[in-house]
Amino acid sequence: MENNIKENKKSVFIAIILNLLFIGAGHYYIKDTKKAFIFFPIMILALSLMYYLSTLVEIGIFVGLIYFLCFSIYIYSIIDVIKLIKNEGIRDYESKDIKLLFFICAYALLSILIYTYSPLKVYSVPSNNMATTIMKDDRIVVNKLNKEVKRGDIIAFRYSKDEKVHYVKRCIAIEGDEILFQEEHFFIHFSEGDEYIKANFPQEKIKNIGGRLWVDNPYRQQFSGIQYDEKINLFDAMASYLSSNHLAMKPAQVEDLPLKEGYKFNTFYAKVEKDHFYMVGDNRDHSNDSRFWGSVPKENIIGKAGSILINFKNLSRMGKLLQ
Incomplete structure (x- = not known):
């Protein structure tokens, strides 16, 4: 028994x-x-x-x-x-x-x-470079079947310098777009030209630079998670990377933009190559992104991020649609 x-x-x-x-x-x-x-x-x-x-x-x-x-x-x-x-x-x-x-x-x-x-992949986010849109420890769902990238989309992709590393950032520019970055300002000249810009953006966000129209921070009003840190001077931080060639953007002096005291240039410039995308974190001053290591090739795109599946440290974020 x-x-x-x-x-x-x-x-x-x-x-x-x-x-x-x-x-x-x-x-x-x-x-x-x-x-x-x-x-x-x-x-x-x-x-x-x-x-x-x-x-x-x-x-x-x-x-x-x-x-x-x-x-x-x-x-x-x-x-x-x-x-x-x-x-x-x-x-x-x-x-x-x-x-x-x-x-x-x-x-x-x-x-x-x-x-x-x-076709659906779940990623755990280890940092706050996309805060407050995506927070640390969020588990997000990525649709690998949706590889079409549009401006403003949040995209998962493989890092070009180490494809074992995956990032999630917002696409702010596509092939042919030009970008100027100053402290707390992204000026973008969209490849469709001036008429497209006038038809799609409010006048107060449009600036004439070098005889062409540029849009200042075109996504900031549309996506509330985009933010800058007033305590960080990212322009100075980016300038410090120039000597070590660890910065993808090129320094430029543009007359229509404010001068930067102590520098021979007042902005950073980039143009997105064919079949590439410019990816930047919403937490603009705390993000390692295309400004430092360049635009992302089309073949490195994993898919579009859909929503937050869960955050075990903050259950209120569960099911939040990413935009």
């Missing part, structure tokens, strides 16, 4: 651990193969639904409900496997059964394939 009780406890423990690591594996362990092959696709469908919905609209409450659904499926799988063991009594569970090992290996391989080739 004591041996039977000991064996039963061991079986319950193993089944719980297996279901926690590989949902459905605990059922396979006790020979309930039908449920073993049902739980995994149900969980994948629930997660896929959560990721997909999070790229469409601002649906924090729905994302939360699906999180709860996934958690409930896990809990139910554990409760169910315990009930099956207690109701059916002790059986020969064959803890060394080679089929269980094959099941777990197949499960792990399938999980890796789904994660690798899924």
Whole structure:
């Protein structure tokens, strides 16, 4: 009798651990193969639904409900496997059964394939260079099928100098656009020309520089997360990078812009190359971006960021649509 009780406890423990690591594996362990092959696709469908919905609209409450659904499926799988063991009594569970090992290996391989080739990818953000649009520890959903980049989009991409490093920034300019940067000012001359600028931007944001029209901070009113830090003089910081050739933008002296005391130049200039995009963080004075290492080639684009899936340190950010 004591041996039977000991064996039963061991079986319950193993089944719980297996279901926690590989949902459905605990059922396979006790020979309930039908449920073993049902739980995994149900969980994948629930997660896929959560990721997909999070790229469409601002649906924090729905994302939360699906999180709860996934958690409930896990809990139910554990409760169910315990009930099956207690109701059916002790059986020969064959803890060394080679089929269980094959099941777990197949499960792990399938999980890796789904994660690798899924059109939706979740990234954890380690810094505040996009604050307050994206905060540190936000987990954002990126649609890898949407590689079309438009001005103003928030895009995930591979860093050109080390493609193992991934960044998330806002595209502020596309091929043919020209950029002038002064302290707290991005002046952009869009490649479509002066008539396009006059038709699409308010007069107060347009400045005539060198006989052409430029738009001063064209996205700042549209996207409230864009900000500058009054305590930081980024112009001086960027100038210090010139001697080490660690700055992609070129110094320039432009008569129509205010002079910079102590410098032979008063702005930094860049023109976006063909099939490239200029990516800048919304936290403008705390962002390592295209100003320092250049524009991003088209082939390095991963996809468009859709929304914040969750931030475990700040649940109020869950489901927030990125714009």
